[in-house]
Amino acid sequence: MSRPIGSLRATWLVVRKDLLLERRTFELLPSMGLLALGTIALLRFALDQDEVSGDLAAGALLIPLLLAALLGIARLFAAEESDAGVDQFLLSPAPAGALLAAKIVGLFVVLVTLEVVLVPVFALLLLGPSIGPVLPEVVLVLLLLDAALAVIGGLVAGLAIGSRSRELLIPIMVVPFALPALISAQAALAPVLEQDPGALVTRWPAVLAIYAVILGLVGSVVAEFLVED
Amino acid sequence: MTVPSVLLQADTIPEDSGGPYVIAAYLVFLVIAVVYLSIMAQRLRKVSKQADEIEARLDARDAAQAAAPAAAAPAQPPVADVERSDARDEVVS
Amino acid sequence: MTVRGLRLLSILSVVLVAVGFGLVFFYAPLDTDQGFRQKIFYLHVPLGIVGLCGFIVAAWHGFRYLRTGDPASDLRAYVYIHMSQIVAVAVLITGGIWGKTAWGTWWRWDEPFLVSFLFLFLIYATYQVLRFSIDDPQRQARAASAFAIAAGAFVPVNFTVVRMANQYLHPRTLDNAANGGLPGPVLVTFLICFLAIATLFVTLVRYELLSKSTTFRLRSLERRAGGDDLLPRRSAVLQA
Numbered sequence: 001m002s003r004p005i006g007s008l009r010a011t012w013l014v015v016r017k018d019l020l021l022e023r024r025t026f027e028l029l030p031s032m033g034l035l036a037l038g039t040i041a042l043l044r045f046a047l048d049q050d051e052v053s054g055d056l057a058a059g060a061l062l063i064p065l066l067l068a069a070l071l072g073i074a075r076l077f078a079a080e081e082s083d084a085g086v087d088q089f090l091l092s093p094a095p096a097g098a099l100l101a102a103k104i105v106g107l108f109v110v111l112v113t114l115e116v117v118l119v120p121v122f123a124l125l126l127l128g129p130s131i132g133p134v135l136p137e138v139v140l141v142l143l144l145l146d147a148a149l150a151v152i153g154g155l156v157a158g159l160a161i162g163s164r165s166r167e168l169l170i171p172i173m174v175v176p177f178a179l180p181a182l183i184s185a186q187a188a189l190a191p192v193l194e195q196d197p198g199a200l201v202t203r204w205p206a207v208l209a210i211y212a213v214i215l216g217l218v219g220s221v222v223a224e225f226l227v228e229d
Numbered sequence: 230m231t232v233p234s235v236l237l238q239a240d241t242i243p244e245d246s247g248g249p250y251v252i253a254a255y256l257v258f259l260v261i262a263v264v265y266l267s268i269m270a271q272r273l274r275k276v277s278k279q280a281d282e283i284e285a286r287l288d289a290r291d292a293a294q295a296a297a298p299a300a301a302a303p304a305q306p307p308v309a310d311v312e313r314s315d316a317r318d319e320v321v322s
Numbered sequence: 323m324t325v326r327g328l329r330l331l332s333i334l335s336v337v338l339v340a341v342g343f344g345l346v347f348f349y350a351p352l353d354t355d356q357g358f359r360q361k362i363f364y365l366h367v368p369l370g371i372v373g374l375c376g377f378i379v380a381a382w383h384g385f386r387y388l389r390t391g392d393p394a395s396d397l398r399a400y401v402y403i404h405m406s407q408i409v410a411v412a413v414l415i416t417g418g419i420w421g422k423t424a425w426g427t428w429w430r431w432d433e434p435f436l437v438s439f440l441f442l443f444l445i446y447a448t449y450q451v452l453r454f455s456i457d458d459p460q461r462q463a464r465a466a467s468a469f470a471i472a473a474g475a476f477v478p479v480n481f482t483v484v485r486m487a488n489q490y491l492h493p494r495t496l497d498n499a500a501n502g503g504l505p506g507p508v509l510v511t512f513l514i515c516f517l518a519i520a521t522l523f524v525t526l527v528r529y530e531l532l533s534k535s536t537t538f539r540l541r542s543l544e545r546r547a548g549g550d551d552l553l554p555r556r557s558a559v560l561q562a
């Protein structure tokens with residue numbers, strides 16, 4: 001019998017395990033990046049614009065991000081599903097909620113890593129105005145959006161743990177849950193991407209943060225019921 | 230005829246104000262609600278009648294068994310079987 | 323609730339609906355701006371409110387299921403969501419009719435109430451997909467209850483965000499009903515219609531619940547008749 005283990009420590013261990021796994025296999029991030037890049041190329045022609053700004057730019061940045069996030073969310077419990085990892089986790093002394101928390105943190109890290117590459121590429125390929133002057137605002141909004149998407153992703157993937165049609169279910173559940181977050185991010189980014197640093201309306205980042213917190217609270221209430229035999 | 234009377238008595242229902250759509254919405258809603266309610270009521274009545282019948286027969290069987298515990302296998306099963314196949318169809322429909 | 327009580331309730335709801343609709347057409351005055359088409363308001367808005375309440379009540383029952391593990395709570399959450407889904411479709415249709423008559427288009431993105439309902443429809447449409455793709459009955463009930471809670475929390479956030487985005491993107495000068503309040507006859511008609519539709523909703527929910535529980539009773543009697551009363555206990559909804 002090993003000694004009881006704290007939630008934080010358990011969460012950290014699972015996050016480290018997942019990130020280590022991703023660093024060794026390096027399969028998820030490249031796939032997400034390729035999908036996002038392909039979508040940017042697609043948007044260039046779907047919108048028939050050589051460069052975009054404002055509303056269109058916000059949309060053209062958020063849609064590739066959402067699609068890439070969907071890939072990541074669908075794979076969130078991949079390691080656990082392949083060899084009864086959830087059961088093994090439950091056999092460990094770690095609290096059940098820590099697994100979900102770890103998945104949320106891991107997804108957040110993955111999304112941020114993706115954006116470190118994706119945002120410059122987007123600015124280079126499609127964005128009209130220079131991103132330099134508005135970078136702090138963009139970073140703030142994207143970080144909050146990542147937090148919201150990570151919580152949504154963790155919750156939805158947790159709901160779908162025992163489901164037969166996971167790959168079908170996850171995207172159709174994530175998209176509606178992500179709608180308020182995407183609306184807020186769009187409204188926050190659109191004026192900023194007109195290259196107007198003062199244009200950020202503070203209520204939109206606030207809405208993103210509140211949404212993430214609300215869903216996070218729901219997640220903390222239901223986590224122990226989702227991560228169970 | 231509900232539509233004409235409504236059309237006559239309601240003050241004015243100009244075509245361009247969407248009168249027909251509005252009336253259609255109310256009528257469709259009413260019809261669906263009434264039909265749905267009556268279907269549910271009928272189905273419920275059937276199922277609960279079946280359940281009551283089976284329960285009565287089962288109780289009778291159990292009482293008979295209790296009264297004559299030494300007797301050999303009682304001859305009730307066919308009754309229950311007939312009821313069961315009926316019930317299955319009902320639940321599926 | 324007994325079959326007799328349910329019959330009374332259904333008669334009550336039919337009567338209320340008839341009275342309410344009668345008031346709509348023969349008592350409520352024609353709107354000065356919108357004319358006859360405004361009358362869809364007495365159907366559209368009560369349906370919307372009742373549907374929302376249904377989703378919230380479902381979240382509450384989902385929460386109770388997680389707390390107590392009582393399959394009846396899970397069944398209630400299921401039935402409430404199921405009924406509210408139907409109501410949500412009705413809200414979208416009546417909203418479309420209002421849009422068609424008022425502006426000549428079936429859909430407008432600057433109507434926050436309608437857009438919010440579209441999002442709710444999208445979320446709750448996945449409920450059954452989630453529920454019935456999980457084989458293990460206990461896990462199914464747990465996931466469905468967690469979903470009911472998460473989606474219930476989504477309801478107010480969704481409305482707030484859509485309304486805010488709408489104000490931000492399309493500022494509107496006129497907000498009907500909000501300025502000055504409703505005139506008396508309009509208010510009375512609205513309240514009676516609301517009561518009628520709420521009663522109808524409750525009646526339908528009761529019917530579903532009673533019909534499901536009667537079906538369970540029939541099943542268990544069948545098992546008793548067949549002598550195999552040893553089947554493992556299954557989730558309430560899965561059996562139905």
